[in-house]
Amino acid sequence: MPRNAAIVGGGHADWGHREATWKDLAQEAGKATFDDVDGLTPDDVEGLFVGAVQPERFAFQSHVAPLAAELLGIDVTKMISRTELACASGQAALRYAWLAIAAGQLDVALVLGVEKMNLGDEYMAETQASMTNVLDREFDGVNGLNAPSFFSMFAQRHMHEYGTTHEQLARVSVKNKNHAANNPYAQFQTEVDVDDVLDSYPVAPPLCLLDCSGITDGAAGLLLVSEEKARELTDTAAYVTGSGQSCMAGNSINNLPSFSGWPQATQAAEEAYDQAGIDDPVDELDVAEIHDCFSISEIIEYEDLGWVEKGEGGQFAEDGRGELDGDIAVNPRGGLLGCGHPLGATGVSQALEIYKQFTGEVESARQVPDSPETGLIHNLSGSGSVHSVMTLARDPQ
């Protein structure tokens, strides 16, 4: 890339079932972001990149980027808009901020992910109906497909093809929820064990309640700046080193290439690894925040991000290779299973976690040991039809 860009800080709103509007959430995360970064104020921001999926449905509001600018007292002078890629919207916003800095258009960008999803119990049907429109609503949504039933098919097929067990899936939930128990902004902060997962309410077999992420109100912000600016501000930044996205054959589940894997994840990861100069991801990545919307997702991602052979994801979990002291510390933040999943905010929060792991600022119980220096974020979106990957490192390339 022509110019390097780096994360130099950021912050969160509290995540969960909040008595707060979209605007409240944006404001909380924005304030936390500026509070976190010495040397940058709203006056320094030249570009604003908002990730949000459904403010039109959940908040009856569009043109949300200028709304956020207003709440945070930012006069944007160079670039502004909001990006939507369903569950990967936050990462997509980060990617565009990175491009803007790389291309020399600006030096200081605020990336803000916000989603208000809980509208009150009386509107839960509205939220659930709206969630079907990240699928192909005309073909899949109206026929009753939603996220749990969709991912249950992947779980069933993966078990059938590779002998993966629910206990192995549950290991993912236990790991991530126990990380979240040490994360003060997470939606779910209660420790669980494998039996808790297996005995929890069956949602879409084999997936039980604790195999599923949440319906979450949340927001996260981060400041991404040019290398020159980063060096002025701090000794420890998280530089973007690679990016990949892949979409094969669209969004309807009729056209998906597989029901037990995501070749899109492999393609996206290989592009990012190539840009970052990563030959052996298990050896070279210290920490990763990957898209565990359901426990099965993380199992498949171990495989399709190129960390183990196809079918060995369950064993990777069982062997604890994704624990804080494992081969790659996976989802120390708590993942979507622990933090919840406010759609547009998740990718931003993941990237911020990588930065905070580099700086050693997270709670000690979920700090990845031995000063991590390289990281990865991954999101899938819609029917898993699109996979998005970015790599980060303490040192620019």
Place this chain on the structure above:
Amino acid sequence: MPRNAAIVGGGHADWGHREATWKDLAQEAGKATFDDVDGLTPDDVEGLFVGAVQPERFAFQSHVAPLAAELLGIDVTKMISRTELACASGQAALRYAWLAIAAGQLDVALVLGVEKMNLGDEYMAETQASMTNVLDREFDGVNGLNAPSFFSMFAQRHMHEYGTTHEQLARVSVKNKNHAANNPYAQFQTEVDVDDVLDSYPVAPPLCLLDCSGITDGAAGLLLVSEEKARELTDTAAYVTGSGQSCMAGNSINNLPSFSGWPQATQAAEEAYDQAGIDDPVDELDVAEIHDCFSISEIIEYEDLGWVEKGEGGQFAEDGRGELDGDIAVNPRGGLLGCGHPLGATGVSQALEIYKQFTGEVESARQVPDSPETGLIHNLSGSGSVHSVMTLARDPQ
């Protein structure tokens, strides 16, 4: 910019009140785009950048970028998402495609703007209610503000401060609608005169029906490629030479800096001019597609894009300086007043028009004379709180 990027072709769906879905519109414009460009097929596309504002409300569909990829048979390998900036969404998508090419991430991008707005007469109230959410819905939308009443306040204030007349406003409508009469994809293809405008149904005084753009179903696509690729494909391309966006103090009308002008337009234009090396826009720009959602908008833009002194926009129209053979040919496509305004598609269509004017491929009755070589596109969005400008030229810088 590190690498130049250029438009090498594109196409439209027919615009208007269509018996067609969001998907139909995307497919029509996508097909027209690939039909237009010899040497590029869907297999060549590495990145897909969709501009769309309200598919969540108008089509009950999110994650629309992969949906469009599916319909067009594109396997995206590098970058994909959808961008929303209300009425400037199409331009915002183009801007990100440009950054991706500039930063060296890809060589061939499809930029696709799509909006389905007419849901059938029985749902017109839904469409109208949804349109209020590009304003600040909680403060302005719920109090009855909508686009016509909002822009009527600007018209009244501009008339009060500068003596602008409705006849001058009408000149803008006449010019643009008569251009559209020679544009086969335009929603409104009937020639009008000043009396027709003044005598049309009063919508929000002084604005009458023919001072207003339409509620439009439409889509437009274009292919943006790296300079190296452009030189392989064609001798006549439209290179992006500059970009500027500005948002001052957010979106609620309580915080707007003015009700007779847009300092944001001035800031955005100055940034773009600076990047493009344009010192005297009236002298150096041959053609411009600017945001005439209402006739008053174009009058104010003459001023705030830096073409005439503040208050002289009405005279600029009266003197015919924006006609095809004027100082700058403004909205030869027909503008929003003539083509209609399918929100996410407008910016893409504007940029495509500049390209087609460069190549001389438009209908002869609206061709800008003397082989235009420099152009500008401009959009405002929401409450006019954000202004977006890009400059284009036949030769890269």
